[in-house]
Amino acid sequence: MEVEVGRLIAGALLTGLGALGAGVGIGSLTSKYIEAVARQPELQGQLFAQVLIALGLTDALPIISLAVGLLFLFT
């Protein structure tokens, strides 16, 4: 029974704490992006491509922890 409870708690922690990292990372990323666009609006196109890539990179680890958490929870 303990293993079952442990597995569920581990899954929940993995899913939850991963989102913490993603939230902080993407928050600061977009704030810097808006600042940069406010300072130089003509760079919007190029900067947006960079932000997309950086978004994907900051999402990498939280999403991996989410996937492992879901694996813990459901299989």
Added chain:
Amino acid sequence: MAKENAQNLIETSDYIGHHLVNLTFGWCEKTSSWGFANHQQELFKGLDSACKVSEMGFWSFHLDTIFMSILLGAVVFGFFGLVNSSAKRGVPSKLQNFAEFVHEFIASAVNSGYHGTSKIVGPLAFASCLWIISWNLMDLLPVEMASFFGHFGGGFNYFKILPTADLNAPLALAIVVMVLVTYYSVKTHGAGGFLKELFVVPLGPLEFISYVSKHVALALRLYGNLFAGEMIFILIAIMFGQFAMSFSQTLWFLPGLILNLSWALFHILIVALQAYIFMMLTIAYLNLASTKH
């Protein structure tokens, strides 16, 4: 009520478990024979082996991932091959415009990202980006479609149509990228230079760890995003699917429809973004490997 809820809970984990199992064909120790894991299909009667998926050791293949990735590759690259062969000098057809637009987009990304001399990076970026996009688009198909056609088609009980939700496929792509990166860094820095750079650099094995982890992260990022996306589709299907089955509560599928539609729309961004990121990182890694620093 509690018993009924408990009954539902058991069904949900079975439902999820059912949707997470690949169609595995492998070597079974017990009967020392090749075959599909038990009860996975009724089409090939003789090939049903007594082993469960977990009992099949190393030699077990996920046929649904292999089949789907080959099929999607054939469709996508067949389309581009057809458009290429029927290309005309004069007024380009709509298909040709679309193909040229896609090619232009990827070529600009490669030219801006890669400054080396190798001629393989362009086609590699083109192939990996489009192949992964076609893989990921499978996630937008309804959850029950695979098993519906499976039962209907001839008795495949377990069939995962999304190759990216099976870790083997993204890992295979990442391994190919790793081999290419190693080849090019050895070619530009020489075997000694490459090994020196990996181990002797002042921080010692740190460079080696970052070298391995960036390729593993490449595969796990793609796998994680799509597996989480697929899992959320399954969970939405569970939340509203089982109520819709009973005639007394048929209107329950409406919230399910809204939720599923909104997640699918958002998921289209994830599908395209992950393929784009995989391509951009492959280009960046190859560029890093082939410039002398």
